[in-house]
Amino acid sequence: MRFAKGHGTENDFVILPDPDGELELSAAFVAAVCDRRAGIGADGVLRVTRTKLSPEVAAQAGEAEWFMDYRNADGGKAEMCGNGTRVFARYLVDAGLAEPGEFAVATRGGVRRVRLAETGDVTVDMGPPRVLGTSRATVAGRGYEGLHVDMGNPHLACVIGDPVAQLDLSGAPAFDPEVFPAGVNVELLNPVGTRRVVMRVFERGSGETRSCGTGAVASAVAAARLAGESTGTWAVEVLGGTVTVTLDEDTSYLAGPAVLVASGELTL
Numbered sequence: 001m002r003f004a005k006g007h008g009t010e011n012d013f014v015i016l017p018d019p020d021g022e023l024e025l026s027a028a029f030v031a032a033v034c035d036r037r038a039g040i041g042a043d044g045v046l047r048v049t050r051t052k053l054s055p056e057v058a059a060q061a062g063e064a065e066w067f068m069d070y071r072n073a074d075g076g077k078a079e080m081c082g083n084g085t086r087v088f089a090r091y092l093v094d095a096g097l098a099e100p101g102e103f104a105v106a107t108r109g110g111v112r113r114v115r116l117a118e119t120g121d122v123t124v125d126m127g128p129p130r131v132l133g134t135s136r137a138t139v140a141g142r143g144y145e146g147l148h149v150d151m152g153n154p155h156l157a158c159v160i161g162d163p164v165a166q167l168d169l170s171g172a173p174a175f176d177p178e179v180f181p182a183g184v185n186v187e188l189l190n191p192v193g194t195r196r197v198v199m200r201v202f203e204r205g206s207g208e209t210r211s212c213g214t215g216a217v218a219s220a221v222a223a224a225r226l227a228g229e230s231t232g233t234w235a236v237e238v239l240g241g242t243v244t245v246t247l248d249e250d251t252s253y254l255a256g257p258a259v260l261v262a263s264g265e266l267t268l
């Protein structure tokens, strides 16, 4: 089986091309591929397949030829992955499956438009963030209030007083299962200047990752609220670099680098 490996601000993915929709990905197989010692190692898997061959998103086939079938490192499916969409777009162009410029990608969370710049950056129209209230997470015994933001997938973005660099994220944060019955991605962030935040994230199904695109947008929304703003551009510093989030009246954009670093034959 052919594979490629790529990352967006060190949120890394194994890419499995499956143009004819022949691959059945079991959770155990995905977890084995993502294993950082016994597998290739990644935060998730991106299966590249045709939208029209994928019953769960076939309704998007008129808008997007390719479906990003995203799986978390534990093998579970997720609705959306912002950095994954950027890396997926980079792969499609480099593999000759899409023209450089602007095109659409099908995801479980709906169609997302992407734009590749000459600089190598990829921007995704992430759609409108939906703010659904507040809730609490507990990290290493400490409770934090956060904003519940739906980016297609669920987020709890907590603006905290402590420096995020000092947090112990070795264990999963506790959260309210009544608010998040399907689990949640928890972001912890500090505003560090005008429209700039530092963020760490514990992702549902993948653990702490070095970046999370949907989480970066959720964090920008939380930071904007705190500043009494609803539009503008935020820099979100993550462990793997910096992404840019733009909030406007009716949508949000995520921009940053997306690179492919390897390809080969998977023998697992």
Ligand SMILES: N[C@@H](CCC[C@H](N)C(=O)O)C(=O)O
Residues within 6 Å of the ligand: 011, 072, 077, 078, 079, 080, 081, 082, 083, 084, 153, 154, 185, 203, 204, 205, 206, 209, 211, 212, 213, 214, 215
């Ligand atoms: N890293 C991603 C989000 C991946 C999915 C998430 N773990 C979930 O289960 O919702 C991103 O860049 O958005």
